[in-house]
Amino acid sequence: MTDTAPRPTLEAVAARAGVSRATVSRVVNGGDGVREPLVERVRQAVEELGYVPNQAARSLVTRRHDAVAVVIAEPEARVFADPFFALQLRGISKELTAHDNQLVLLLTEGRDDHARVARYLAGGHVDGALVFSLHLDDPLPGLIQGAGVPTVFGGRPGWSDGRAADTGPTLYVDSDNRGGARDAVRHLAALGRTRIAHITGPLDQTSAADRLDGYRDVMGDADPGLVAESDFTPAGGERAMRDLLDRRPDLDAVFAANDLTAAGALRVLRERGLRVPEDVAVVGFDDMLPVAEQTDPPLTTVRQDIEEMGRLMARLLLRRLDRPGGTGSGPGPRATAPEQDVPPGEPDGAEAAVVLPTTLVRRASA
Amino acid sequence: MTDTAPRPTLEAVAARAGVSRATVSRVVNGGDGVREPLVERVRQAVEELGYVPNQAARSLVTRRHDAVAVVIAEPEARVFADPFFALQLRGISKELTAHDNQLVLLLTEGRDDHARVARYLAGGHVDGALVFSLHLDDPLPGLIQGAGVPTVFGGRPGWSDGRAADTGPTLYVDSDNRGGARDAVRHLAALGRTRIAHITGPLDQTSAADRLDGYRDVMGDADPGLVAESDFTPAGGERAMRDLLDRRPDLDAVFAANDLTAAGALRVLRERGLRVPEDVAVVGFDDMLPVAEQTDPPLTTVRQDIEEMGRLMARLLLRRLDRPGGTGSGPGPRATAPEQDVPPGEPDGAEAAVVLPTTLVRRASA
Structure with a gap:
């Protein structure tokens, strides 16, 4: 392979072997949990294509780190005191892990640290971000948009009326x-x-x-x-x-x-x-x-269903990242409403939302 | 400034302005909390030296991301169920934030994901790692050493007798x-x-x-x-x-x-x-x-004192990173026992340890 020949991608190996990207990733990185016949097919495809399973080379080609940041706009003490966050993280963790993406939780002591969080997001360390517990006067959403990482919000962001219009669609998952x-x-x-x-x-x-x-x-x-x-x-x-x-x-x-x-x-x-x-x-x-x-x-x-909200946030983001143009220096192309295995949302001009229904659960207090 | 002239470093600005590295970082990145006379001194030094406060350029020069990974060798569900981890993270978060470093918590569903964690650590996204709740047969310590990031462990690692000898000192914080x-x-x-x-x-x-x-x-x-x-x-x-x-x-x-x-x-x-x-x-x-x-x-x-253990882990790591040769592709130079504002440890040939005393607290159960 010369310097100018395009390096074979993980996707090419996956296509040649007839398996998913995640499976190839698992095999070439020595992980477990892949059945032997599949491992053999992947190994053969790697050899035929001359694929180099090197982290740096891989990032150059795919522009993917297989890592997603989670930002909770609360001090870390509150993140650990309120079980809401643990539940939402559980859904996110399960979904990201199923797609062999690393969950990168960026903790802070409070709002004063949000500029640093945005710098980390802008530094090319993650493919996208999941952001929740936003407060109206928080500079974080603006900082994140400035950082240019694809983002899915948990809960309807407060600026949805006007601000989003010129920076592409705002993806979010919410309850009714x-x-x-x-x-x-x-x-x-x-x-x-x-x-x-x-x-x-x-x-x-x-x-x-x-x-x-x-x-x-x-x-x-x-x-x-x-x-x-x-x-x-x-x-x-x-x-x-x-x-x-x-x-x-x-x-x-x-x-x-x-x-x-x-x-x-x-x-x-x-x-x-x-x-x-x-x-x-x-x-x-x-x-x-x-x-x-x-x-x-x-x-x-x-x-x-808080855990399900987390799962859907992760799923929406991964889908956006998989779309051509989904990563890179700016927001991806205008998203349509989420398709398949995602409940119907309420998309409008500037938003692609998934809004989950709620149910009243009767116990003794009323 | 030509291409070959050395770029002025953050350290040079700090020296010229007579302030700490953290203060310069805060000023050039638009953060708050710095008194106006100091801000002015930093701005002047930046101008005189032609310092470029650009994330990528800065990383190239300082080889620092101002980010530290925390890895807890437990499934995320347990991380959020056991208040021990929240307390240790609290100490870590306070110490890292005080030094304007981003806490990057890498969550997993379990041991099968540890190879992915090691890849993230090796990918150049953090300056070092704090690792705790290790289990004896976990491949994580080996993977982390392979990733070549400076690391401080919480709790005495189980392999301390032999394994550490050829890869430099093992830094850890423990209780008695x-x-x-x-x-x-x-x-x-x-x-x-x-x-x-x-x-x-x-x-x-x-x-x-x-x-x-x-x-x-x-x-x-x-x-x-x-x-x-x-x-x-x-x-x-x-x-x-x-x-x-x-x-x-x-x-x-x-x-x-x-x-x-x-x-x-x-x-x-x-x-x-x-x-x-x-x-x-x-x-x-x-x-x-x-x-x-x-x-x-x-x-x-x-x-x-679990929170204090977290604080000391972060302090030991930051001190190691500040030492010449503390970052880069391999473990730093053989560390000596921690000095100053850290309690006396039990250093030996292959380890630099801080072991905190315990106290019996009497209540009603015995």
Whole structure:
């Protein structure tokens, strides 16, 4: 092979051997888990094509590192304290591993470190990024777009109305937060509750804002004193519940924006001698196990499949990377809605979204 | 500046401005947190030297990515289930962030993915690696040494006797596992207990093996039926406690190799109607909060400073990287024992170790 001859690619070996790219990768890199006949076919194809399974050479040819960054826009302490993130990472990890891609989790102490994260993303160390828990005033999305790495977001990014238009489609995976919230509040109303309070999440996150919108869809112009802003943590749920009881001691139901917050609210209700659900009915959001099952009483909640959201984020990104032009220095070509084994989304001009349905799970608290 | 003139380095700018490398990095990359007079001095030095704060150029010159990989040799599900890892990561994250280095956590589904991790490490994406929770038969240490990245281990690696000799010093941070275990068992003996059982950790990890050795140091040739092998998990602790009670219903104390295991053991003792500490005294290891405080009764345990271990691992690695020859394609020059603000270690020919002391923390269980 001379210097000017094109180097055979991993894809060429895969095509010659009649196996997947991942299988070739596994064989040439000495990994296990490939059946012997396949190993033999790959070895033969490698020999015939003169393929060089060298990391640097391979990266030059494929422009792929087989590595995907995950960025959670929260301090690392919160990443490890909230099981939501572990669940989403579980889905991502399974999907990336199934495609022999390395999960590269970039941890930070907080927002001040986001410029450094963007530099790492721009440094050519990963093929793409999965980003979640974005807050509205976070510079991260802009920095990531500047870094030019293909990205899939977890949760609808807050700037979707205008900002995305000139930089290509924004891919994201979300739950039907607004619809799920409506179901929760309608359930409480169907139980005959009329003074239904809402403990929100951080309203600079679209998931929390959408759940508040769903509450308002049903409650219309209810007393604003029935809404307390919180932060998705158990301690925040306790504080909000105390505020609500001080303001509206007559409340007869609470819809909490997530299960951790609901767990905090339940503790305060018990502390105040209020019975759940007799005096105050409570509904959460997430169906985070074991949290939702181990509260006292067990929590009625809106289920979203967090692990599946992670899996879909990874799948969308890998599909985008596999498309010609999917990697490189800028966003890929305008994506269409995801096809095959991905639920129908809500694509519009600037977005390709997958929005997963939610379900109400009834336990004892409402 | 012509093509042949040496590019000014970040270090040169730092020297000219009379500030640290981290400060220059922060200024040229637009980060915050630097006082205005310092910013001005750095800007002036950048201008005078014609420094180009370009990521690629900078990497070429400094051979630094300002990024450190963390590899935990466990499946990601366990990484998020065991608070030990979160604590160690917390220390690492704080230390790396203080030096403006990006923490790159490489997650896997298990051992089959370790070859891929090693490829990522060898791919020039990080300056060094922090590796912990190694198991004896894991190919990871060998793969990492092959990848040629400077590495600091958490916990004494199991191959230290021979393997390290020809590849340079092995740097690691550990707790005095054997001494701590001796303290635990001596405490139980001092309470008058004579039939002291031990629930081990996974014995292919040196931390677990060392704690078993400490138990044997005190118990001598006690009945082997008093030792049950386990796996550092609460469920494993329950199983081991049941086995022990079946074999030796007369046991009057248990030393569990970590707090999670002790929590499982306490549940089984309660289930069997045995009082703690009256019938059976229990001591754990770690002083993992809130676990150790929230067991019933609260747990007497051997405290090790897990967060500090993480911090020291990061500090040792950064110091090694700052030494001339500390980065590059092979292990750096033979390291001496760590100096300054690091506790005295136990360096020998092939190792530079920092071994942290442990303390017995008395609560109600023994």
